[in-house]
Amino acid sequence: xxxxxxxxxxxxxxxxxxxxxxxxxxxxxxxxxxxxxxxxxxxxxxxxxxxxxxxxxxxxxxxxxxxxxxxxxxxxxxxxxxxxxxxxxxxxxxxxxxxxxxxxxxxxxxxxxxxxxxxxxxxxxxxxxxxxxxxxxxxxxxxxxxxxxxxxxxxxxxxxxxxxxxxxxxxxxxxxxxxxxxxxxxxxxxxxxxxxxxxxxxxxxxxxxxxxxxxxxxxxxxxxxxxxxxxxxxxxxxxxxxxxxxxxxxxxxxxxxxxxxxxxxxx
Amino acid sequence: xxxxxxxxxxxxxxxxxxxxxxxxxxxxxxxxxxxxxxxxxxxxxxxxxxxxxxxxxxxxxxxxxxxxxxxxxxxxxxxx
Numbered sequence: 001x002x003x004x005x006x007x008x009x010x011x012x013x014x015x016x017x018x019x020x021x022x023x024x025x026x027x028x029x030x031x032x033x034x035x036x037x038x039x040x041x042x043x044x045x046x047x048x049x050x051x052x053x054x055x056x057x058x059x060x061x062x063x064x065x066x067x068x069x070x071x072x073x074x075x076x077x078x079x080x081x082x083x084x085x086x087x088x089x090x091x092x093x094x095x096x097x098x099x100x101x102x103x104x105x106x107x108x109x110x111x112x113x114x115x116x117x118x119x120x121x122x123x124x125x126x127x128x129x130x131x132x133x134x135x136x137x138x139x140x141x142x143x144x145x146x147x148x149x150x151x152x153x154x155x156x157x158x159x160x161x162x163x164x165x166x167x168x169x170x171x172x173x174x175x176x177x178x179x180x181x182x183x184x185x186x187x188x189x190x191x192x193x194x195x196x197x198x199x200x201x202x203x204x205x206x207x208x209x210x211x212x213x214x215x216x217x218x219x220x221x222x223x224x225x226x227x228x229x230x231x232x233x234x235x236x237x238x239x240x241x242x243x244x245x246x247x248x249x250x251x252x253x254x255x256x257x258x259x260x261x262x263x264x265x266x267x
Numbered sequence: 268x269x270x271x272x273x274x275x276x277x278x279x280x281x282x283x284x285x286x287x288x289x290x291x292x293x294x295x296x297x298x299x300x301x302x303x304x305x306x307x308x309x310x311x312x313x314x315x316x317x318x319x320x321x322x323x324x325x326x327x328x329x330x331x332x333x334x335x336x337x338x339x340x341x342x343x344x345x346x347x
Contacts, residue, residue, distance in 0.1 A: 117308075138312060140311055140315060175326065175328060179324075180315050180318050180319070183324060
């Protein structure tokens with residue numbers, strides 16, 4: 001399927017590049033609907049290979065690229081369940097999203113995240129599966145999970161460790177602070193910085209350049225450059241589930257859900 | 268290096284320009300959330316612009332509880 005329009009995302013194919021655009025209000029929070037459509041996209045990659053060699057992941061939401069997991073849905077889905085069934089339900093969700101993330105991470109395309117505004121939590125993790133990150137100069141990156149008594153659950157720590165040095169990984173995780181695009185570039189997270197509103201244009205130019213190369217060579221280079229840290233990813237799911245079962249996390253999530261702030265994950 | 272007054276003045280100019288508020292309506296002691304009518308997302312935007320303008324890193328946890336321009340200027344001053 002060369003193009004698709006769903007409830008949370010859409011994609012189109014042109015000039016050898018697939019553009020996957022997230023468009024869920026308010027800021028592309030990843031819940032079950034997004035996950036289902038990401039799975040649909042992952043399944044379509046084999047067909048998309050015929051017409052494209054690059055994938056750009058971007059957002060049409062002015063607030064930013066993606067604010068992370070849909071914590072409201074996570075809380076509301078777990079609450080009606082008996083306590084002993086909450087973690088198995090969560091584990092099932094995490095295993096599904098890890099499968100999608102791993103598929104996209106290793107996809108036989110050059111993948112580019114074109115990010116702006118908020119790139120937080122699960123949104124940051126989605127950007128990290130891409131081969132390159134092109135950032136609008138106003139983009140901000142953050143892993144706020146520790147504020148809720150959790151760790152990132154969509155593969156964030158293993159992929160951050162794969163790509164960056166200890167100082168920045170620990171700073172981001174253990175302080176929960178956000179960093180701007182310039183800092184993100186200086187630590188090796190962001191490949192290119194674009195002017196305000198220009199990240200998608202820069203990503204398209206980058207994809208056009210990548211599309212000039214032989215696909216098999218690019219795929220071989222990619223396999224060598226970014227192996228999937230499978231063992232650590234499995235550990236992450238275990239640790240997340242262990243932390244999730246604590247009463248403090250439930251209290252933190254309740255506070256988050258009951259917040260009247262439209263974007264309560266912000267500092 | 269900037270004096271605190273210069274830094275405060277630059278923040279007020281930056282906020283007035285970006286959030287389209289007449290500069291003469293802004294004072295160092297103003298609550299910038301109220302005076303600029305901004306939410307937490309826009310405050311994050313202001314933080315990014317401040318970091319770019321002053322070429323500094325200002326971790327957001329240092330701004331917890333900071334609501335007025337003068338205190339914001341003091342935090343910036345400590346990073347210059």
